[in-house]
Amino acid sequence: MRIGVCVAALLVAPVMGSAQSPAGSREAFQEVCAGCHALETVTAQRRTRAQWQENINSMIARGAKGTPEQFGLILDYLTAVYGPAPTTAAPAGRGRGNAFAPGPADRQIIDPAAAVRGRKVYGAECITCHGTHARGSERGTDLVRSEIVLHDRYGSTIGPFLRKGHPTQTTPAAQLTDAQIEDLSHTLHQEVYNTLRAALQIQNVLTGDATAGAAYFNGEGRCATCHSPTGDLAHIASRMDPPALQQRFLFPGGRGGPSQSVTVTQASGPPVTGRLLEIDDFNVSLRDSAGEYRSFKRTPALKVVKNDPAQMHHELLDRYTDKNIHDIVAYLETLK
């Protein structure tokens, strides 16, 4: 159960693996900051985006010189690489900051290099029974679901467990060094974090038949009434990837989609049409073509007509089959 899951937060989740910083951001960081102080004095700490922004603001106040674009890049860089936990840690808690994300605040922060080293230990000692992704097999338990692993921090419970003698006695675990156990711990926590929601993405939505999609577009779907593959949809597949294409034609009213308009007619006077700003049972407001803000109390005498340019899309939701949807995506993908 979730309360208003913020889809956007999930969509912007970082790709698992090493911390990726935006292109040019590290250069901006070096150029602007290294003139006055060693970069290590900054990067010794991890901070949230908001905290880094405060930090940057105080540097600007102290005379740091850079363009707004550079400061934006620096913020992106520091957040990506020196956030409160690296991108390999658990996902952010819907804008709350990592300390309040699911799971314990003191959860292990993955050292990516150690996780890579640990992967070798895992491959040599564990993989045969516990499986490629530590989810177990007929021969070995699921380590992602293991309470020993979930309670572990940097080898604190995995170490004593292995030293006690591995239950199957097939592996001379006691020979692992402390460093190897800590590396292994990073690898296993990485596998746990990889099961969390933000770690995964849509696989492949290009399963439809482009010909059938074109037929639906021009026929039953009546898409061609408003859209054209050589007009508004020309090269659409170069601008959006297939999952985005699928989402956009199903739900065009989202961010970046067309806005609703409204026409309000009072008992006397001409109708007023404009971009719908707010409407409830009691009031309606709009911005008219001259850019003026207009607000009306709703009464029986006031006629309000909403015009949602995506209305036909909403109505199609009751009519599409899933095959129709996949065919349309396949067709749109041909519009490179």
Place this chain on the structure above:
Amino acid sequence: MKALVPACRNSRTSVGPDRLLTRAAQLRVQSYDRQGVLSVKFCTLGLGTLFLASAALLAQGGLNPAKLGAPPIDTWSTYNGDYSGRRYSTLSKINQSNINSLSLAWVYRANGSVGGSGISGGRISATPVQVNGVLYFTMPDHVWAVDARTGREVWHYRWTSHGGEHIGNRGAGVYGNWLYFLTPDCNMVSLNLKDGSERWRKSICDLDQYYFGSMAPLVIRNHVITGVSGDDLDRPGYIESHDPETGDLQWRWYTVPQKMGDPGSETWPSEEAMLHGGGMTWLTPTYDPELNMIYVPTGNPQPVIAGKARAGANLFTASVVALNPDTGKMQWYFQSSPHDTHDWDATQTPVLIDGVINGQPRKLVAQASRNGYFFVLDRATGKNLSSTEYVRINWSKGVDAKGSPIPNAAKEPQLDGALVSPNQGGATNWPPPSYDPDTGLFYVSASRAFSVYYIYDPSDKPEGWGGNDRGGWGESMIEGIDYKTGKVKWTHKWESGGRSGLLSTAGKLLFAGDGAGNLVALDPASGNPLWHANLGNSVTNGPITYELDGTQYLVAAAGDTLFGFAMLR
């Protein structure tokens, strides 16, 4: 389904003879706590509802046991006001004829910011309890006591967090002089109602397993019922009962069977899948004192979206389960969403209705479930009387002989996406519904919404979620459903979305929140809006009402602010 300990056996040092109160059929046990304060425990024998007050429990500021779970008049003693979950008040000083004279009496802005940033923030999803003129409510890591007449802060308790999901907190439970609430980092904390001082803290779950606390504890006699939240990793759900004096565990009931061969295990492919099968207990149960049953709505199975490795109905997840509150033993179950793969769970309030069907008086329990079905059951036996769709849905092939929906496998999440209605947000969600005995209608904040469900993890053993839904379009409304037929009698569509808790009253008013920030009073017979006040933020909890000194108050939360309205004329 283990650790079933009869509640009374847990009572500490008994002083003096136990006395059987025949009229109430209750056992009264007197004892002294560590501070030497006399306290009284009641162990019901299943029949009585009468409580005798002791000097300790009636101390100033404390909750009179007779008011615990009783219809709310000058007190709002539990999350739902009473035990029935109907959120109906018999008060009528605020009514259809004078609603336009309702005045804003006070505003209290609560600083529930997390991490001590000092900036106001947070969202009140708690329903306040109101005891002796003081409101008690929560946000994650915070509890407030504010004057129910003036909105003045009496005290504010802050918990230092060790993490956990801070998505919301539904409120506090109260017993005698004590308050109980759950923290995101898996603690149940008991505070002194008088000053908010901490009495004790008890761990109720393991934060390392990504459990967290969010539900409002429910107090029944000498039981504090607590549930667990969290579905990021594949863990089993459970519900517990604790001693209100010590916090000690009385019993725990797992929502999934604990070994193959146990009832329900036939709906799982393996013991491992079952023991990691989810079923969190996010929501406060309801309670029938006569039948001595609590009605527990259970959460979605795990892994949440990718259900490949948990073939079967996955009992007792996404169900309404009746338990004996003294032992934690299951009396019956009804599954609202067999083999849920849409994160729909069934954690919507099971509302108790004493109704009449085909001329016969019936003890019923009704749930408007997140999957779009409205269920009416016999609450003594769990027998299904009706299953109807209260919004149009596209994922079911109808219902089986027991009244449970039959999921259409083609509408389970797919690698290339399946268009499903309702979406993950559901046809409704946790915000509490209401039942009005005057109209015979069950009111629910409903949505008709679409999204696309994807499998992200195509492996044979997906874990965690293994997929999700994306995007969506929908519309929101308030519906009045006739419990006798399951048919929607009226629908009032919101212009701009909206999903809030509801309250109905004998003043012929139904209170709700729309998506534009209005607190709205509707006509419960027709759904027509009668009154509104824009609070600047959508209503985020279930509104409550109470009468103090002859004045009826209405209290609702919007974002981080509590608004108190009153009929001052």
